[in-house]
Amino acid sequence: MLEDMRRPVLELFARYLEEERGNSPVTIAHHLSIVRGFYSFAEIDGYIQKSPATHLRMPRVYRDESRTLGLDRMELGNLIQTARASHVMDAALVTLMGMLGLRVSEACSVKIEDYQQVERGHRVLRMIGKGGKPATIPLPVPVLRALDAAAGDRMAGPLLLRRRSGEPMNRKAAALAVARLCKKAGIAKKISPHSLRHSYVTACLDAGVPLRDVQVAARHSDPRITARYDRARHNHDRHANHTVAAFLAGAA
Structure with missing residues (x-):
């Protein structure tokens, strides 16, 4: 039943995705977002009093902005x-x-x-x-x-x-x-x-x-x-490494 679900069970599901299935943080975040959305709407529609996924811990997902580019x-x-x-x-x-x-x-x-x-x-x-x-x-x-x-x-x-x-x-x-x-x-x-x-x-x-x-x-x-x-388009052009290299050129 929907009302029987508790947050610790969902936390165990998240750990299962990470440790047993070896899913990436992006994949885990995707699955958990679906779970949170499901229980959120269940709460809104009155099927449960409070969503057990409200405070579910989500993995940190980092974006490499230098890759957010296509063709020049x-x-x-x-x-x-x-x-x-x-x-x-x-x-x-x-x-x-x-x-x-x-x-x-x-x-x-x-x-x-x-x-x-x-x-x-x-x-x-x-x-x-x-x-x-x-x-x-x-x-x-x-x-x-x-x-x-x-x-x-x-x-x-x-x-x-x-x-x-x-x-x-x-x-x-x-x-x-x-x-x-x-x-x-x-x-x-x-x-x-x-x-x-x-x-x-x-x-x-x-x-x-x-x-x-x-x-x-x-x-x-x-x-x-x-x-x-x-x-992203200037990440490499304005990177601090260029400034440091030029600064040390006379000493190294």
């Missing part, structure tokens, strides 16, 4: 050129994620009729993003050209289609396309579709776009998420 400017440009030379669908896919910062699920959901409207002199893409949030995104000329080329003579329906079957593209097909294009472009990094969104955010910051405007463009609900990219 030259690599992203190379990938875009490779996609354009490959196929109109490849070009549209990479453009949506690398030049607009769309998530892969959002890119695959774009319909031709979603970007036919003009607002304040700009063609715009209207879409529903993560969490059901509506978004209106202006389309620069290079982006619009890539989308129109993929649409061809079609006036409605899914924009991105699989090259061989002609069926609507899904996340798996998009991931395979990105991997194929990266290999063709000679990019050795392990790049996923979401890495292109990372690349977009980093490109915005490197181009001098203010942090607040980048947050709006990336549709980050929390400014701290955007700030991670800003810190």
Whole structure:
């Protein structure tokens, strides 16, 4: 029964994940977050008086911000050129994620009729993003050209289609396309579709776009998420090791 659960039992479950299964802190935190959420809603809905997971100890999870990066400017440009030379669908896919910062699920959901409207002199893409949030995104000329080329003579329906079957593209097909294009472009990094969104955010910051405007463009609900990219892109350039090495150069 739900009301019979106690916090020490959940603590033992956490220790089991760590010691018996050998799960990483990230995996353990993921499992325990699900448990906390379950009992939290059970409390809210009146099935139990108090959640036994309220004070459950969570493992510390550290993020290496220097890895929160995707492709640099030259690599992203190379990938875009490779996609354009490959196929109109490849070009549209990479453009949506690398030049607009769309998530892969959002890119695959774009319909031709979603970007036919003009607002304040700009063609715009209207879409529903993560969490059901509506978004209106202006389309620069290079982006619009890539989308129109993929649409061809079609006036409605899914924009991105699989090259061989002609069926609507899904996340798996998009991931395979990105991997194929990266290999063709000679990019050795392990790049996923979401890495292109990372690349977009980093490109915005490197181009001098203010942090607040980048947050709006990336549709980050929390400014701290955007700030991670800003810190990460200079972690190595501004690292104290360079200053110390220069300081000791004359004495060592």
